[in-house]
Amino acid sequence: MSYICNLLPMNNMPLRLLNRVLIYCSIIWSVSCSTPSGDLDLQAVQTALETPIDYGKDTAALEQQVGTLCRQAEEENDALLLWAYYLRMADGYSIAHDGVNDRSDAFFQEAQALAAEINRPALLLVTNIRNGYYLFTYRKISEAIPYFMYASTLLDESDLRQVPQLVRHMDYLARFFSYIGDHKRAVAAVERGLQFTSASSRQEAEMYNAMAVYLKRDNKPEEAVGYFSKALEVARQAKDTVWVGIVLGNLADMKYQNGEVEEAITDLKQNIAYSIQYGEHLDAMRALINLSEMYVNENRYVQAKDAVQQAIPYIEEKPYFLVYKLKVSKLLAKIAQYEGDWEVELAQLNRVVRLQEAIAKREDAEHLQRSYWRWKQERDQNALAAVADLKRRNQIYLRVGLFILFLMTVIGGLLIGRYRQRLRTRTLLLEKKRMEETLERQQMGEEIAVLRSSLDEFTNTLRINDLVIQKLKEENSTEKDNNFSESLENLLDSHLMTDTRWLKFKAIFDRVHHGYLAELKRQHPQLTENDLRIIALQKLELSNRSMGDILGISVDGVKKAKQRLKKKLDVDIYQDADVLERK
Structure with missing residues (x-):
């Protein structure tokens, strides 16, 4: 940034462009390193804004001395110090040129850009007030109005506790508005500043006095007297004799209007003494002229002449002093008339006429100018109000839009949540069903395995019984024993498939073979229970002889039953093509 500081006084455009780039890099870094609270280091900024800048026309000394702020800003990476540097350089160049100039304009532009980049309303407020006051000082009123109007809108957006030199800047704002005739705005600005003045200080006395002056101009003399009295009380508490004198002088005018002549003259004399003692020559001149007028009105011409003669050395050859020159000429004419010096009286009266013509032209021009300023002020105020109204409406639309978006997001979230829950x-239900089916299949598989085992065991039992029965029959043919025959008959009875046994067997068979008999019955309703018995036993691969023993029929009966089945079905319903022919 020291490189930046060295570049700033130059007019080389490429270097200026590079300067801006480097400045904004510094700003971004500075802002990124700023404290989260966003509070300004007021003491440091206010100290920077007090940096001496009056080096006459020696701009080299100005750049050298004030440039320390820029170098410090570089070392500390502090954008606020850089902003203060721009403002001090702008003020310094205005003093050096004693008027509006390009260098001051450029530095104010830098300060405006930096304040906007940092995005602190308090800094923008101060920058606009100082830029406007700079133009106002050199009577560029039309150019100053937009800055002061914008500053007025920033007042409501700014935390006044964070505004550097707030009281001073409120005083600048008030002076401008009073000058263009808007005394109400001037009073409002002073009221804001009064809240932040130190108790029993010169600053507080000055603000109370300013409030009284603006109220007096706004034709509110009673309120004005009250504030003049407060200003005098504060000035005395602060032991500030300069301001004691100034306020006494202001009160003297009002006392004189109320008929308190001697009190007014006494106050004016004290004002004059303090002003001369502390070098307040402008105030001393005004007080001496006012005192001379009071003496003339009271026919105390000797004292009036002495007072006006003391005032003349303080009058300067500037347009601002025309009014005071006119007052002096009128006083001298009246004093000369009292003294009988007709020649001096005529000369002063001629001078009064010339001054009145000059002032009349000036007042006419100022009246027109003030009318234009008020119109421009109202126009700018309306434009700012329209912008503010548009901003408010946009904010309302934005908030409504955000609220609608929020509602849609909430509703969408609820719908999505509900969908996800469903x-x-x-x-979960599908998983539960799948698990139930799996468990059911497992249970069914286990049950089928048990049933299959039971069916296999039953089949094996039938086969074993069949072998035993055949063996017993062969033995029975050679032995004629009644007990043996009885045992054979008992075995045949136990081996025989009764209706009850068939139903139990059928249920197990269908479970093991997945509803084979039931499906066969559904497809061929003409099948009887006996037919189903033949089919089931054949499925177990039993021989015709074993089937006959189980069913209680002969082998031929079994064969005939199979033949009937073939006719009924007209198709081979067994797994093997020759199963019905198996012996």
């Missing part, structure tokens, strides 16, 4: 519930 999906989770459905998934």
Whole structure:
């Protein structure tokens, strides 16, 4: 940034462009390193804004001395110090040129850009007030109005506790508005500043006095007297004799209007003494002229002449002093008339006429100018009000839009949540059903395995019984024993498939073979229970002889039954093509 500081006084455009780039890099870094609270280091900024800048026309000394702020800003990476540097350089160049100039304009532009980049309303407020007051000082009123109007809008957006030199800047604002005739705005600005003045200080006395002056101009003399009295009390508490004198002088005018002549003259004399003692020559001149007028009105011409003669050395050859020159000429004419010096009286009266013509032209011009300023002020105020109204409406639309978006997001979230909940519930139900089916299949598989085992055991039992029965029959043919025959008959009875046994067997068979008999019955309703018995036993691969023993019929009966089945079905319903022919 020291490189930046060295570049700032130059007019080389490429270097200026590079300067801006480097400045904004510094700003971004500075802002990124700033404290989260966003509070300004007021003491440091206010100290920077007090940096001496009056080096006459020696701009080299100005750049050298004030440039320390820029170098410090570089070392500390502090954008606020850089902003203060720009403002002090702008003020310094205005003093050096004693008027509006390009260098001051450029530095104010830098300060405006930096304040906007940092995005602190308090800094923008100060920058606009100082830029406007700079133009106002050199009577560029039309150019100053937009800055002061914008500053007025920033007042409501700014935390006044964070505004550097707030009281001073409120005083600048008030002076401008009073000058263009808007005394109400001037009073409002002073009221804001009064809240932040130190108790029993010169600053507080000055602000109370300013409030009284603006109220007096706004034709509110009673309120004005009250504030003049407060200003005098504060000035005395602060032991500030300069301001004691100034306020006494202001009160003297009002006392004289109320008929308190001697009190007014006494106050004016004290004002004059303090002003001369502390070098307040402008105030001493005004007080001496006012005192001379009072003496003339009271026919105390000797004292009036002495007072006006003391005032003349303080009058300067500037347009601002025309009014005071006119007052002096009128006083001298009246004093000369009292003294009988007709020649001096005529000369002063001629001078009064010339001064009145000059002032009349000036007042006419100022009246027109003030009318223009008020119109421009109202126009700018309306434009700012329109912008503010548009901003408010946009904010309302934005808030409504955000609220609608929020509602849509909430509703969407609820719908998505509900859908997800349903999906989770459905998934859980499907998972539950799948697990139930799996468990059911497992249980069914286990049951089928048990049934299959039972069926296999039953089949094996039938086969074993069949072998035993055949063996017993062969033995029975050679031995004629009644007990043996009885045992054979008992075995045949136990081996025989009764209706009750068939139903139990059928249920197990269908479970093991997945409803084979039931499906066969559904497809061929003409099948009887006996037919189903033949089919089931054949499925177990039993021989015709074993089937006959189980069913209680002969082998031929079994064969005939199979033949009937073939006719009924007209198709081979067994797994093997020759199963019905198996012996």
